[in-house]
Amino acid sequence: MATPTITEHDTTAPAAFGPAAALSCRECGERFPLGPVFACEICFGPLEVAYELPTGDPEALRRRIEAGPANIWRYAPLLPVPADVASKPNLNPGWTKxxxxxxxxxxxxxxxxxxxxxxxxxxxHSFKDRVVAIALEAARTFGYTTLSCSSTGNLAGAVGAAAARAGLRSCVFIPHDLEAGKVVMAAVYGGELVGIEGTYDDVNRFCSELIGDPLGEGWGFVNVNLRPYYGEGxxxxxxxxxxxxxxxxxxxxxxxxxxxxxxxxxxxxxxxxxxxxxxxxxxxxxxxxxxxxxxxxxxxxxxxxxxxxxxxxxxxxxxxxxxxxxxxxxxxxxxxxxxxxxxxxxxxxxxxxxxxxxxxxxxxxxxxxxxxxxxxxxxxxxxxxxxxxxxxxxxxxxxxxxxxxxxxxTGLSATIRPNLDSFREAGLA
Amino acid sequence: MATPTITEHDTTAPAAFGPAAALSCRECGERFPLGPVFACEICFGPLEVAYELPTGDPEALRRRIEAGPANIWRYAPLLPVPADVASKPNLNPGWTKxxxxxxxxxxxxxxxxxxxxxxxxxxxHSFKDRVVAIALEAARTFGYTTLSCSSTGNLAGAVGAAAARAGLRSCVFIPHDLEAGKVVMAAVYGGELVGIEGTYDDVNRFCSELIGDPLGEGWGFVNVNLRPYYGEGxxxxxxxxxxxxxxxxxxxxxxxxxxxxxxxxxxxxxxxxxxxxxxxxxxxxxxxxxxxxxxxxxxxxxxxxxxxxxxxxxxxxxxxxxxxxxxxxxxxxxxxxxxxxxxxxxxxxxxxxxxxxxxxxxxxxxxxxxxxxxxxxxxxxxxxxxxxxxxxxxxxxxxxxxxxxxxxxTGLSATIRPNLDSFREAGLA
The missing domain is CATH 3.40.50.1100 (Rossmann fold)
Structure with a gap:
């Protein structure tokens, strides 16, 4: 087995990731310690979280889950998060109808x-709150102070909101010509919102570049270097x-x-x-x-x-x-x-x-x-x-x-004057 | 005590309104049977629902509520709704964070x-779902087949959605010059959406006229003739x-x-x-x-x-x-x-x-x-x-x-070209 590089962040107690045991490559199966890495250094395949899930009485686990909060943290025993995750400030997504x-x-x-x-x-108002919540926990564990992503919409708002609640800085990158409404939805949470002159692909390439640069030090990109955790949501x-x-x-x-x-x-x-x-x-x-x-x-x-x-x-x-x-x-x-x-x-x-x-x-x-x-x-x-x-x-x-x-x-069925005759004529009664 | 007029709808079993016992006038205190009425015929004061709330062990009631569904129906014992309300199709609002x-x-x-x-x-996405859910139950009890309201926004969508889910027709009245986005939010549920040439006051006056006319037969206006129930939400x-x-x-x-x-x-x-x-x-x-x-x-x-x-x-x-x-x-x-x-x-x-x-x-x-x-x-x-x-x-x-x-x-913090130099110049790192 190759010796994976241990990053400077990778000294956290295993309990920070709950039942997660390692990152494993989905292509070659190689395992790596839990860290802010997302690609296999052997074969460049994507990494995902591998678990040592609880064994024992399923009934006890079921009761524990059912007694948990009405959000995704009821499943904390099955997620790469610390057991006390529900007590930390986050948006508590999930348990939707x-x-x-x-x-x-x-x-x-x-x-x-x-x-x-x-x-x-x-x-x-999108499933992105689930994935961002897990990435946020990983960001806290790795000591990141800026939460970031590339986005064309839903993710930008989810990251901005989650960072605001957690007291982290956020800096989100979007194509500069996004519709005004989407810009407002992402910018209202008060983080930095940067428009990039280019396509979404250009935005993505820029983010990858930033991760590898000292400028990006301390930055957790939920859908890049935190992706293995993010996906688990x-x-x-x-x-x-x-x-x-x-x-x-x-x-x-x-x-x-x-x-x-x-x-x-x-x-x-x-x-x-x-x-x-x-x-x-x-x-x-x-x-x-x-x-x-x-x-x-x-x-x-x-x-x-x-x-x-x-x-x-x-x-x-x-x-x-x-x-x-x-x-x-x-x-x-x-x-x-x-x-x-x-x-x-x-x-x-x-x-x-x-x-x-x-x-x-x-x-x-x-x-x-x-x-x-x-x-x-x-x-x-x-x-x-x-x-x-x-x-x-x-x-x-x-x-x-x-x-x-x-x-x-989608629009009005009819426009009428404010009287019964006009309504009668519209034929909707 | 004056004998209140009993409407033709007013023959429903009391259980249809759970612990509700009567409508009572908030001005003079006069009581009336539970019906689709909203103003006191003695003094024209507004009517509200009066209850015979459960007596006995608060702990038992508390346990019953806590074992109920994660929506407003956990409080069915305290609302003017039948005990089996949670089993009927509605939007199940409430129990928000x-x-x-x-x-x-x-x-x-x-x-x-x-x-x-x-x-x-x-x-x-507004508290209107709470009040509409109670009005919808009353509409069902009174045998209404069209759910209606006057609205300038939130209520129109809440009524349209609730009626769609319940399988009732809806017909909502709004000022004809409402913003396009609000029209879409209200019209998307497929009910009738009628623009009225006039102000919101004109819309309201028209609705009151419609209730008194044979054209409005079988119509439940959540915020007019169903208002006493609606408000309880x-x-x-x-x-x-x-x-x-x-x-x-x-x-x-x-x-x-x-x-x-x-x-x-x-x-x-x-x-x-x-x-x-x-x-x-x-x-x-x-x-x-x-x-x-x-x-x-x-x-x-x-x-x-x-x-x-x-x-x-x-x-x-x-x-x-x-x-x-x-x-x-x-x-x-x-x-x-x-x-x-x-x-x-x-x-x-x-x-x-x-x-x-x-x-x-x-x-x-x-x-x-x-x-x-x-x-x-x-x-x-x-x-x-x-x-x-x-x-x-x-x-x-x-x-x-x-x-x-x-x-x-609310907008972009900066617009940059897709490279690190441009980002560095923006001063956001």
């Missing part, structure tokens, strides 16, 4: 039970879904794909629950959802490829618009292994699906939620998703953040 | 404990605050004033908890908060008046801009009786307060939240609010809905 979507099920012909995991209920979606179903695996789950990380971590979380004896082992299928305008994983799936060919994104689903998804190959593997699929829907189908979900369940989803609900509908019509099986669909963000997507086709 | 605001407390010099009750966590804010403080009354609470209903119902809820033995009886002070551009209650309070002189609103805090607040006199009474106060802040102070809360606690509040935090700061500086006492401040809505308020003063 799992909504039984009977109206939508009726409309789509789903008979086995349909649920929306509605992550718009998080503090800054998505496991909590799997934990919550199963607990909210009554400690039971769903039969089918539809997950959006941006980098693909979320989907792989949901699979990881489900497998952990089985290994821990918290849910009964049974098959489950994971389906990936993309917008056609950025569907490299779906294209690879349909073509039977193992690798993903990058694309230039062109879709209204901006929060999923990653043309070169790092976890694409893992997503393909999971969809195939579990008997799921990867599918994509057009922007028009995304808008239709947002409105369908709003009209049937009163949930106003971000474009990413339109993608998953649209893909649900498409998979059903193609016969690829079993309508008689229990199904969970993720909504990972809030419609208030992507009003532009539905604005052109 | 009570955030310990240590950073804000430090900045403002509060030493007795400061908490933000953050109702932006509700399904449509605000009691849950009081219940949650006390339970989240560990079944304890706060010393001081700062509440926004629009119609004033919310403040009066919070007082009602606190008094009920005392009467039920769920919290220890002790003094508490309730403070009302208005924007100076619409501050008729604050003006009356400062002038020592018992009546409120209507004003024409002119403030960015649109969700509080009711120039003739129906519950103004009751608010004055409660503020004086509890030893609180009513105060107002300018639009500039509102914006500052929104940014202060975002910067210190990572909570992005609607303008109404800027009003309460701004008033908190002003009351502290005036010595009217005790910094050593435990204080709760309400944030009743979400900053994403009022981006325009902060947009002019």
């Amino acid at each position: 799992l909504v039984k979507a009977d109206n939508l099920a009726r409309e789509l012909g789903v008979t086995g039970g349909l649920h929306i995991k509605d992550d718009s209920g998080n503090p800054t 998505s496991k909590t979606l799997a934990y919550e879904i199963c607990e909210q179903l009554g400690w039971k695996l769903p039969d089918q789950i539809v997950v959006p794909i941006a980098s693909g990380s979320q989907l792989t971590k949901i699979d990881k979380g489900l497998k952990e629950l089985i290994a821990l004896g918290l849910v009964e082992d049974k098959p489950y299928k994971i389906f990936g959802a993309q917008a056609t305008g950025c569907s490299p994983v779906s294209a690879a799936y349909k073509a039977g490829h193992d690798v993903v060919r990058p694309v230039k994104p062109d879709t209204i689903a901006k929060s999923l618009a990653i043309g070169n998804p790092a976890d694409g190959p893992y997503v393909l593997d999971i969809a195939r292994r579990t008997g799921g699929a990867v599918e994509d829907v057009s922007d028009a189908e995304v808008v239709d699906a947002i409105k369908l979900l709003a009209r049937t369940e009163g949930i106003f989803a971000e474009t990413a939620g339109g993608v998953t609900v649209g893909v649900l509908r498409k998979l059903l019509s193609e016969g690829k998703l079993d309508p008689a099986a229990e199904t969970v669909v993720l909504n990972t963000g809030d419609g208030l953040k992507t009003l532009d997507a539905v604005a052109p086709t | 009570l955030v310990k605001a240590d950073n804000l407390a430090r900045e403002l010099g509060v030493t007795g404990g400061l908490h933000i009750k953050d109702d932006s966590g509700n399904p449509t 605000s009691k849950t804010l009081a219940y949650e605050i006390c339970e989240q403080l560990g079944w304890k009354l706060p010393d001081q609470i700062v509440v926004p004033i629009a119609s004033g209903s919310q403040l009066t119902k919070i007082d009602k809820g606190l008094k009920e908890l005392i009467a039920l033995g769920l919290v220890e009886d002790k003094p508490y002070k309730i403070f009302g908060a208005q924007a100076t551009g619409c501050s008729p209650v604050s003006a009356a309070y400062k002038a020592g008046h018992d009546v409120v002189r209507p004003v024409k609103p002119d403030t960015i805090a649109k969700s509080l801009a009711i120039g003739n607040p129906a519950d103004g006199p009751y608010v004055l009474d409660i503020a004086r009786r509890t030893g609180g106060a009513v105060e107002d802040v300018s639009d500039a102070e509102v914006v500052d307060a929104i940014k202060l809360l975002a910067r210190t606690e990572g909570i992005f509040a609607e303008t109404a939240g800027g009003v309460t935090v701004g008033v908190l700061r002003k009351l502290l500086s005036e010595g009217k609010l005790d910094p050593a006492a435990e204080t709760v401040v309400l944030n009743t809505g979400d900053g994403l809905k009022t981006l325009d308020a902060v947009a002019p003063t």
Whole structure:
């Protein structure tokens, strides 16, 4: 075994990471001490957190979780965080609603039970609060004083808000020509918000450069040098879904794909629950959802490829618009292994699906939620998703953040004068 | 005692309203059967729900509540709803976070404990989901098939979403010239959204006319003919605050004033908890908060008046801009009786307060939240609010809905080229 480089930060007590035991390379399996590193020095593969999860009576663990707080920290025994994490200032995300979507099920012909995991209920109204909360803990452990990221929207707000609450400085990098509304949502938390003249790819390249430079000393980039910890936050979606179903695996789950990380971590979380004896082992299928305008994983799936060919994104689903998804190959593997699929829907189908979900369940989803609900509908019509099986669909963000997507086709039913005759003429009574 | 008119809807079993026993006039005290009525036929005073609340062991009630769902239905034994309300399709609002605001407390010099009750966590991101949920139950009981309201924003979305989920039709009336974003937020749920050529007052007058007309048959207007039930939803804010403080009354609470209903119902809820033995009886002070551009209650309070002189609103805090607040006199009474106060802040102070809360606690509040935090700061500086006492401040809505308020003063720290030199020159490292 190669001797991994121990960084100067890497002297923290293991308890700072709870049950996490090491970082391990997802390509070659090499293990490294828990530190602010994200790529394998042997093969350059991505690192992820490896655990020594609690053994013993599943009932005791279940009771401990159920007695925990109504946020992701109820799962602290399964996350790379210290046991006292809930006592530290953070946004306490998670434990969002799992909504039984009977109206939508009726409309789509789903008979086995349909649920929306509605992550718009998080503090800054996207699932990003989950991943940032774990990265924030790692940043504290490594002694970082600035929390940072590259972002085109949701992540910027989540990082700004989390840093504000934690009393850390934040400095977030975005393309300089982002819509004014998104700039406000990110800047209101008072951290530094830097616009970069260039594309999102330019922003990313700049961040990588900054990490390697003395200028970036003491900076934790949640989605770069803290990425192994950050990614683990998505496991909590799997934990919550199963607990909210009554400690039971769903039969089918539809997950959006941006980098693909979320989907792989949901699979990881489900497998952990089985290994821990918290849910009964049974098959489950994971389906990936993309917008056609950025569907490299779906294209690879349909073509039977193992690798993903990058694309230039062109879709209204901006929060999923990653043309070169790092976890694409893992997503393909999971969809195939579990008997799921990867599918994509057009922007028009995304808008239709947002409105369908709003009209049937009163949930106003971000474009990413339109993608998953649209893909649900498409998979059903193609016969690829079993309508008689229990199904969970993720909504990972809030419609208030992507009003532009539905604005052109959403408006007043009528305009009337303030009298009954005028109302009668409108024919709405 | 006069014999109240029994409407055709008024034959429902009493259990449909749980512990509610009657409607009683807040002016003359006359009691009426529970029905879709809102004004006393003796004196035209407003009606409110009167209860026969559970007697007996407070510990048993407390355990029952704690074992209930993580939403307002945990308090079903104290609300005018059937015992099985949680099993019916609705948005399940409430049980929002009570955030310990240590950073804000430090900045403002509060030493007795400061908490933000953050109702932006509700399904449509304002406290309106609480009141609409109770009105929806009453609408179901009265057999109404259309849920309606007059609104300038938050309420329209809350009604549209709740009706969609419940499978009822909705028809919401708004001024025809509302901002495009607010129209989208209200229309996306698929109900009818009618623009009325006129002011919000014109919209209200039209709704009252419609209720009295055969055209309005089967229509439940949540804030008109269902208003007595609707208002009770605000009691849950009081219940949650006390339970989240560990079944304890706060010393001081700062509440926004629009119609004033919310403040009066919070007082009602606190008094009920005392009467039920769920919290220890002790003094508490309730403070009302208005924007100076619409501050008729604050003006009356400062002038020592018992009546409120209507004003024409002119403030960015649109969700509080009711120039003739129906519950103004009751608010004055409660503020004086509890030893609180009513105060107002300018639009500039509102914006500052929104940014202060975002910067210190990572909570992005609607303008109404800027009003309460701004008033908190002003009351502290005036010595009217005790910094050593435990204080709760309400944030009743979400900053994403009022981006325009902060947009002019919130933006990029810098724009740079994608290289380290350019970043170094910006002086942010």
